[in-house]
Amino acid sequence: MKLLEYEGKALLAKHGVPTPLGALWPEIPRSDSGWVVKAQVLTGGRGKKGGILAAGDRGEVERHASHVKSLMLGVEPVHAVYIEQKLQIAHEYYLTAFVDRDRGVVAMMASAAGGVDIEQVPKSDIARIDIDPLLGLMGFQIQHLKRALRLDGKLDAHFGAIVRGLYRTLIDEDAELAEINPLVLTHDGQMLAADAKIVLDDDAVARHPGRPGPLAWTVDSAFMQRCRELDVIGVDNRGRTPPPVRPNVAILGNGAGLTMATYDQIALSGVSVAGAIELHGALARGVEHTAQVFDAFFMLDADVFFINAFYQLRSTDALAQALTQALAANPSLARERVVVRMRGVKQETSQKIIEAAKCFYSASLKEASDRALAVARSRAGRA
Amino acid sequence: MSILVNAKTRILVQGITGTTGRLFAERMKAGGTPVVGGVTPGKGGTTVAGLPVFDSMREAVGATGGDAVLSCIAPNYVVDGLFEVVDAGIPLAVLYIENIPVHDAIQMCAFAKARGTRILGPNSAGVVSPGQANLADLNDANLRPGRIGIVSKSGTLTYEVIDEIHRHDFGESSVVCLGGDRVIGTHYVDVLRLFEDDADTDLVILIGEPGGGLEYPAAEFAATMRKPVIAYITGQGSPQDARMGHAGAVVGDDERSRPQNKMRAFASAGVPVVQRVTDIGEAVAKQLSQGPHRVKGTSKTKET
Numbered sequence: 001m002k003l004l005e006y007e008g009k010a011l012l013a014k015h016g017v018p019t020p021l022g023a024l025w026p027e028i029p030r031s032d033s034g035w036v037v038k039a040q041v042l043t044g045g046r047g048k049k050g051g052i053l054a055a056g057d058r059g060e061v062e063r064h065a066s067h068v069k070s071l072m073l074g075v076e077p078v079h080a081v082y083i084e085q086k087l088q089i090a091h092e093y094y095l096t097a098f099v100d101r102d103r104g105v106v107a108m109m110a111s112a113a114g115g116v117d118i119e120q121v122p123k124s125d126i127a128r129i130d131i132d133p134l135l136g137l138m139g140f141q142i143q144h145l146k147r148a149l150r151l152d153g154k155l156d157a158h159f160g161a162i163v164r165g166l167y168r169t170l171i172d173e174d175a176e177l178a179e180i181n182p183l184v185l186t187h188d189g190q191m192l193a194a195d196a197k198i199v200l201d202d203d204a205v206a207r208h209p210g211r212p213g214p215l216a217w218t219v220d221s222a223f224m225q226r227c228r229e230l231d232v233i234g235v236d237n238r239g240r241t242p243p244p245v246r247p248n249v250a251i252l253g254n255g256a257g258l259t260m261a262t263y264d265q266i267a268l269s270g271v272s273v274a275g276a277i278e279l280h281g282a283l284a285r286g287v288e289h290t291a292q293v294f295d296a297f298f299m300l301d302a303d304v305f306f307i308n309a310f311y312q313l314r315s316t317d318a319l320a321q322a323l324t325q326a327l328a329a330n331p332s333l334a335r336e337r338v339v340v341r342m343r344g345v346k347q348e349t350s351q352k353i354i355e356a357a358k359c360f361y362s363a364s365l366k367e368a369s370d371r372a373l374a375v376a377r378s379r380a381g382r383a
Numbered sequence: 384m385s386i387l388v389n390a391k392t393r394i395l396v397q398g399i400t401g402t403t404g405r406l407f408a409e410r411m412k413a414g415g416t417p418v419v420g421g422v423t424p425g426k427g428g429t430t431v432a433g434l435p436v437f438d439s440m441r442e443a444v445g446a447t448g449g450d451a452v453l454s455c456i457a458p459n460y461v462v463d464g465l466f467e468v469v470d471a472g473i474p475l476a477v478l479y480i481e482n483i484p485v486h487d488a489i490q491m492c493a494f495a496k497a498r499g500t501r502i503l504g505p506n507s508a509g510v511v512s513p514g515q516a517n518l519a520d521l522n523d524a525n526l527r528p529g530r531i532g533i534v535s536k537s538g539t540l541t542y543e544v545i546d547e548i549h550r551h552d553f554g555e556s557s558v559v560c561l562g563g564d565r566v567i568g569t570h571y572v573d574v575l576r577l578f579e580d581d582a583d584t585d586l587v588i589l590i591g592e593p594g595g596g597l598e599y600p601a602a603e604f605a606a607t608m609r610k611p612v613i614a615y616i617t618g619q620g621s622p623q624d625a626r627m628g629h630a631g632a633v634v635g636d637d638e639r640s641r642p643q644n645k646m647r648a649f650a651s652a653g654v655p656v657v658q659r660v661t662d663i664g665e666a667v668a669k670q671l672s673q674g675p676h677r678v679k680g681t682s683k684t685k686e687t
Contacts (some may be wrong), residue, residue, distance in 0.1 A: 099485055099489070099565070102595050102596050104488075104489055104492045104493065104566045105493075132493070133490050133492075133494075134494060134497060171486060174484055174485075174486060176565075201485050201486070203484050203485065204484035204485070204486070235622060235625045237622065240622060253539070255538055255539025256537060256539075256592075257535065257536065257537020257538065257540025257617055258537070258539035258543055259539075260593075260617040261540050261659075261660045263618070263620045263621040264620045264658070264659055264660070267619070267620025268619060268620055268659060273621075276621075310539055310543055310546070312521050312522040313520065343542070364550075365546075365660070365661055369661070
């Protein structure tokens with residue numbers, strides 16, 4: 001879950017990282033050095049797209065703010081406009097804390113070359129520390145980052161507090177990324193986070209009950225909303241570039257790996273995928289619940305609905321029953337458009353149920369995917 | 384010998400009196416898996432499926448000599464429970480649970496590593512050596528002892544791979560599921576090392592997926608192996624920003640985590656890469672027809 005700049009800065013400030021005085025428009029913070037008007041979007045590079053404007057007086061702030069609010073940055077609307085005191089910048093640094101998943105540690109990086117895309121900075125100009133999860137951030141590591149920035153000795157305590165604050169933000173707020181770019185040094189010797197990019201861990205939401213939901217919820221289709229309600233994983237490709245073309249197949253699988261592999265079977269054969277559902281344990285909630293998941297599945301605008309379920313210990317007849325229930329509620333759906341591969345306990349019973357409902361059944365993934373592809377292609381020929 | 388678990392492993396079920404724990408214990412017992420007991424604080428002295436229940440891990444280890452744990456406890460207690468397993472000096476733990484906050488996973492993996500416990504997971508479907516020990520959610524009826532090693536992050540996709548090699552009359556020496564979370568305790572390369580030294584394994588199938596970069600060190604190591612490896616990386620066709628059930632399987636804007644780049648890494652290490660899961664059986668047959676100990680095609684690793 002990505003946060004907008006002002007949401008991220010609120011978390012940084014909570015952990016003692018100084019941030020410029022700012023407010024959400026229409027409020028305007030006090031300033032005797034002018035203002036910066038900033039579009040609140042998740043898309044990167046908003047400055048280059050006209051999403052950040054300087055203003056000398058309150059009238060200009062108002063004009064810029066109403067203009068910025070009306071912008072679309074790429075495909076994203078501007079969620080809010082944040083007005084900040086303009087800083088007198090002496091130098092821009094880079095400082096980040098993040099989860100390095102492959103190494104299984106929290107790492108921090110710092111560079112004297114801040115304010116630019118960090119990908120453009122040579123690796124030799126970036127200092128990195130890996131923090132031992134059992135020890136936490138150590139003093140000598142802060143020193144290492146500080147040396148890389150060639151900071152004035154007077155800033156030691158100030159910089160140390162910022163590094164610790166950023167680290168605490170990552171840990172205490174359950175974030176995967178907490179990046180400050182740029183970390184600004186002002187002419188009067190203050191260091192402040194002039195931007196904030198924070199990504200929170202979706203799996204730790206329950207640990208932060210009082211936290212307000214982020215403003216920039218992605219606008220989702222009715223299908224995606226229904227999937228969320230039913231606690232299954234949905235993928236809707238209609239909003240993507242390029243959008244799915246006809247003929248296409250919708251996929252329902254159990255488990256991430258199997259669903260992705262089923263996706264490969266279709267997509268690598270040159271047929272579009274309209275969308276997908278990963279059951280994510282829905283069958284354990286019973287036939288009624290699973291039938292509702294199938295109802296959601298049939299909301300996808302697809303030529304063929306390909307179901308691929310492989311269970312080890314669970315009986316599949318409940319899944320077959322759920323499917324026939326949903327089919328009965330969708331009488332206009334031609335049965336030849338539904339292709340089923342099901343493996344698991346009592347799969348023979350499931351086969352009978354599915355064949356009685358006039359749908360194609362196979363125990364083999366190869367056979368079933370070939371069938372799904374063939375039906376899709378034949379329907380394209382008919383159109 | 385197989386790897387990680389065998390007929391001599393002494394398995395403990397953590398949370399054995401809960402619904403999941405009881406189910407696993409009963410099934411293991413019925414399937415001939417060497418399960419020796421379980422732990423639930425406050426339920427010490429009772430039995431489940433004829434197995435003794437203990438109040439603590441240390442107590443259970445003392446009484447049974449348990450050396451592998453399947454953790455089946457409620458999400459809120461999982462982290463503490465894992466620390467207890469590690470503290471009791473148990474060398475192997477399977478964490479079936481998913482959606483563990485990433486900072487908890489980091490702590491768990493670090494503590495386990497420091498104390499010498501190997502964790503499979505979080506979000507692992509477990510490990511099984513067919514005919515010997517089944518510490519996984521796999522049905523014994525769907526397994527067949529054989530000489531193919533399988534290492535994967537996924538559970539359900541692993542079912543498919545097992546099914547696929549059975550269609551070609553092969554069986555498994557051991558099947559290891561690493562787990563689909565972002566930070567996991569055991570990496571592909573760790574398992575490849577074990578398979579390379581296992582006298583009962585002739586070939587290894589490695590199943591990768593989008594997200595992270597654990598496949599790269601595995602490709603590098605595979606290039607140095609005497610045994611053949613076949614790689615399939617799933618998620619080639621799926622949208623790269625979608626979280627399709629595995630917290631870890633999201634590409635985002637990291638080039639390294641793309642399936643296509645992982646496939647290239649294996650190919651340039653001289654490892655055959657298949658496009659679809661249904662191509663695996665044939666690829667295995669082809670590799671093994673060239674003899675169990677392959678001579679790598681790349682000049683860098685060619686043996687003379």
